[in-house]
Amino acid sequence: MTVPTRLFVDGAWREPASAARVSLINPATEEKFVEVASAEVSDVNAAVESAQRAWESGWRDLAPGKRSEILFNVARALRENIERIAELETLNIGKPIADARDEAALGARVFEFYAGAVTMFGGQTIPVARGGFDFTMRQPMGVVACIVPWNFPFPIACWKSAPALAAGNCVVLKPASLSPLTALALAEVAHGAGLPSGVLQVLPGSGSAIGEALVTHPLIRKVSFTGSTSVGQRIMELASRDIKRVSLELGGKSPNIVFADSDWHRAAETSPMSVFANTGQDCCARSRMFVERPVFDRFVDAFIAATKKLIVGDPAKPETQIGPMVSASQRATVEEYLSDARGRRSKFACGGGRLSGKGYYLQPTVLLDVDTADRCWHEEIFGPVVCLAPFDDEAQMLREVNASPYGLSGSLWTNDLRRALRVARAVESGVLSVNSHSSVHVEAPFGGFKRSGLGRDLGMTAMEGYTELKNVYIAES
Ligand code: NAP
Numbered sequence: 001m002t003v004p005t006r007l008f009v010d011g012a013w014r015e016p017a018s019a020a021r022v023s024l025i026n027p028a029t030e031e032k033f034v035e036v037a038s039a040e041v042s043d044v045n046a047a048v049e050s051a052q053r054a055w056e057s058g059w060r061d062l063a064p065g066k067r068s069e070i071l072f073n074v075a076r077a078l079r080e081n082i083e084r085i086a087e088l089e090t091l092n093i094g095k096p097i098a099d100a101r102d103e104a105a106l107g108a109r110v111f112e113f114y115a116g117a118v119t120m121f122g123g124q125t126i127p128v129a130r131g132g133f134d135f136t137m138r139q140p141m142g143v144v145a146c147i148v149p150w151n152f153p154f155p156i157a158c159w160k161s162a163p164a165l166a167a168g169n170c171v172v173l174k175p176a177s178l179s180p181l182t183a184l185a186l187a188e189v190a191h192g193a194g195l196p197s198g199v200l201q202v203l204p205g206s207g208s209a210i211g212e213a214l215v216t217h218p219l220i221r222k223v224s225f226t227g228s229t230s231v232g233q234r235i236m237e238l239a240s241r242d243i244k245r246v247s248l249e250l251g252g253k254s255p256n257i258v259f260a261d262s263d264w265h266r267a268a269e270t271s272p273m274s275v276f277a278n279t280g281q282d283c284c285a286r287s288r289m290f291v292e293r294p295v296f297d298r299f300v301d302a303f304i305a306a307t308k309k310l311i312v313g314d315p316a317k318p319e320t321q322i323g324p325m326v327s328a329s330q331r332a333t334v335e336e337y338l339s340d341a342r343g344r345r346s347k348f349a350c351g352g353g354r355l356s357g358k359g360y361y362l363q364p365t366v367l368l369d370v371d372t373a374d375r376c377w378h379e380e381i382f383g384p385v386v387c388l389a390p391f392d393d394e395a396q397m398l399r400e401v402n403a404s405p406y407g408l409s410g411s412l413w414t415n416d417l418r419r420a421l422r423v424a425r426a427v428e429s430g431v432l433s434v435n436s437h438s439s440v441h442v443e444a445p446f447g448g449f450k451r452s453g454l455g456r457d458l459g460m461t462a463m464e465g466y467t468e469l470k471n472v473y474i475a476e477s
């Protein structure tokens with residue numbers, strides 16, 4: 001398998017202006033396996049200028065049918081490369097190979113959706129009071145910066161760049177320092193499938209060194225970001241200077257609410273993966289469980305039994321469900337939360353430690369008796385840790401659910417239709433699933449309330465977010 005190691009600018013592999021390189025460590029073995037180029041500010045300038053040229057000289061004005069055809073060709077090429085993309089992701093961040101394959105296919109599916117959307121996307125005609133003819137146009141913005149994290153590197157790179165490209169923009173994509181490989185593979189595959197030079201650039205490099213140069217570059221018209229709330233705040237602050245458009249998908253502390261009338265056995269069996277999948281490094285992780293008192297004890301037993309069955313280990317094995325954490329430092333951060341929980345009166349129902357041997361593994365950990373004032377209860381841990389608590393009263397439970405500064409995702413289990421509607425309306429989150437744990441549908445908007453973000457990824461809503469809306473009025477007399 002060839003591993004991409006350079007910047008992708010203007011349709012070609014480039015060395016960075018400085019010779020800087022960063023070592024990548026396989027989180028399953030703790031071994032260094034490759035060195036990847038790290039961009040600096042002059043590379044940002046070159047990439048943005050090349051994207052601007054590609055935009056002005058063709059991509060902006062390409063007939064929608066032609067743009068659609070190119071994006072379908074990209075999608076097809078991504079499908080042909082699913083295995084390679086999945087293997088790169090597993091090697092790079094320790095994602096279980098079965099999940100990595102699913103996410104590679106999801107990325108291809110995202111390109112298919114937006115390739116189709118290109119020719120079905122447009123404005124409105126509006127009957128205005130003056131008479132005459134009024135219509136809106138959706139116009140591309142220019143060059144868009146997409147800054148993505150390390151937890152779902154490939155699908156997020158696709159669901160930022162595909163709608164931006166489909167809407168007629170060019171893209172500079174900055175992957176996280178920990179996970180540059182599949183973003184680079186995306187550019188290589190897309191270019192090979194006919195995406196013109198300069199339309200998609202990929203700059204591996206450190207967020208603190210080049211992230212701000214990208215966000216503040218005068219030719220960047222929009223920044224689409226997924227990552228931590230603190231960096232999201234910084235990006236919004238920087239973008240405010242030029243009133244740049246931003247969309248932010250940030251952290252979460254999502255609830256998983258189980259009523260006694262539900263099929264709670266199924267909820268107990270499936271809920272461990274709603275928080276432990278991707279080793280808990282998931283902004284949608286259902287990390288706070290609210291279980292109605294009459295079934296609480298039985299639910300906890302079933303939840304722990306299901307957790308103990310999870311296969312934790314080598315991410316290259318097809319049966320593995322939980323791999324290592326992405327890095328030693330991410331594991332250390334989670335361990336600080338665990339030591340905080342130990343210092344209080346929280347009970348460790350299972351997990352809490354490392355696996356023996358190499359790799360940044362941490363056991364799936366179930367905490368009981370966590371006080372709502374404790375950090376583990378209200379902060380995003382971003383690791384394999386869940387807090388379970390009983391509730392007696394629906395209204396009181398909802399107050400606690402909504403006390404979180406986050407509002408990204410969540411699940412609700414009940415067989416009472418009226419309750420499902422009532423609670424779904426009351427939970428302050430951008431995404432909610434009833435009797436399911438799914439958060440992401442390519443066709444539907446995804447994003448958060450409150451400190452979980454601004455704007456939406458996916459669906460037609462995301463594509464609208466990569467355009468300016470223009471209103472044109474034509475007098476008829
Ligand atoms: P992060 O710092 O927010 O990183 C996300 C992306 O932003 C990366 O590409 C990063 O580049 C870049 N970046 C960092 N500082 C920047 C700046 N000043 N300007 C522009 N871009 C910048 O996230 P992290 O440090 O990797 O993770 C920390 C915590 O964030 C996690 O523990 C978790 O709580 C949260 N998080 C949330 C999500 C999510 O899906 N919502 C994803 C990842 C992390 P570098 O990688 O080079 O720093």
Ligand code: MG
Nearest residue numbers: 207227228231
């Ligand atoms: Mg950071």
